[in-house]
Amino acid sequence: MRNKPKNLHLMEILHPRMPFNSQQEKIFTDAKKGFDGECAADNQMDAFLDNCIIINDLCLQANRFCQIDKLIIAPSTIYLLEIKNYGGTFIYDNKQFFNRKMEERDNPFLQLERTEQQLRMFTKAFDLPIYSRILTMNAAFQLHGSTVDMPLVPYGQLESFVRFVANDRRILTSSHYELARYLRESHQTQNRYEQLMPFDFPELKQGVFCSKCEAEMSLVSRRSFLCEACGSLITKRQVVQKSLEELRILGISQRAGGRLIREWTGNQMNLRGIERSLQFLNKNDHSNLL
Numbered sequence: 344m345r346n347k348p349k350n351l352h353l354m355e356i357l358h359p360r361m362p363f364n365s366q367q368e369k370i371f372t373d374a375k376k377g378f379d380g381e382c383a384a385d386n387q388m389d390a391f392l393d394n395c396i397i398i399n400d401l402c403l404q405a406n407r408f409c410q411i412d413k414l415i416i417a418p419s420t421i422y423l424l425e426i427k428n429y430g431g432t433f434i435y436d437n438k439q440f441f442n443r444k445m446e447e448r449d450n451p452f453l454q455l456e457r458t459e460q461q462l463r464m465f466t467k468a469f470d471l472p473i474y475s476r477i478l479t480m481n482a483a484f485q486l487h488g489s490t491v492d493m494p495l496v497p498y499g500q501l502e503s504f505v506r507f508v509a510n511d512r513r514i515l516t517s518s519h520y521e522l523a524r525y526l527r528e529s530h531q532t533q534n535r536y537e538q539l540m541p542f543d544f545p546e547l548k549q550g551v552f553c554s555k556c557e558a559e560m561s562l563v564s565r566r567s568f569l570c571e572a573c574g575s576l577i578t579k580r581q582v583v584q585k586s587l588e589e590l591r592i593l594g595i596s597q598r599a600g601g602r603l604i605r606e607w608t609g610n611q612m613n614l615r616g617i618e619r620s621l622q623f624l625n626k627n628d629h630s631n632l633l
């Protein structure tokens with residue numbers, strides 16, 4: 344399973360707890376849409392590609408930094424895939440990419456070309472051709488001005504594209520695994536261009552917020568919190584676990600004792616109960632390591 348990008352996780356925690364300006368809202372919406380598209384692609388592809396090595400979210404740096412949404416090492420070919428979740432109509436004109444309102448957007452085909460150039464530097468010792476494509480995961484996407492030779496797999500053709508990739512009858516050899524190992528070792532774990540959303544911890548709204556709809560949840564019994572907006576239920580222990588994770592993402596996990604968790608969740612649980620949950624979670628964590 345693909346890891347959620349840190350910034351998206353951070354924005355999900357912050358969104359119900361602080362006001363976002365319009366630019367931040369747009370970054371948040373785009374990040375959610377992008378991640379949903381990537382997960383949808385994983386679900387519709389990975390299970391059918393058991394003759395391939397799949398590497399998701401590979402970050403490489405040669406001359407410049409590049410991120411590859413999905414790289415598939417098949418026996419005869421390397422597939423470099425950029426996954427886009429564009430909805431609606433777009434226009435391609437004179438190597439420029441526009442939305443319906445004729446606002447220029449980043450040209451994904453140029454981005455793909457540059458990424459392929461970077462990838463070549465890492466794969467040149469291995470004798471495999473690179474086949475680069477943009478997968479669009481939204482059936483409503485339309486591109487005016489596109490031609491058949493463009494490296495694009497529209498959503499309606501995804502299934503046949505997967506069959507085409509899976510149809511490679513050769514088998515993987517040690518050289519393919521060596522390439523995969525080399526690429527994974529070259530992966531840059533820190534995306535230094537990523538701007539994390541700024542926040543002021545003492546200003547954040549306290550409470551328990553629903554993971555599905557962001558509404559505020561309240562304690563409705565000795566054990567559970569309820570979201571009245573969507574009907575989701577979550578146990579106190581899950582709330583403590585969720586809070587620990589949230590505080591870790593916010594970078595203040597060192598202080599995440601019972602008192603901080605009580606405040607963070609809106610002072611609805613008593614300290615003894617929180618500490619019991621913490622003890623349980625610690626013990627459980629420990630037993631997982633054994």
Ligand SMILES: [Zn+2]
Nearest residue numbers: 553556570573
């Ligand atoms: Zn809800």
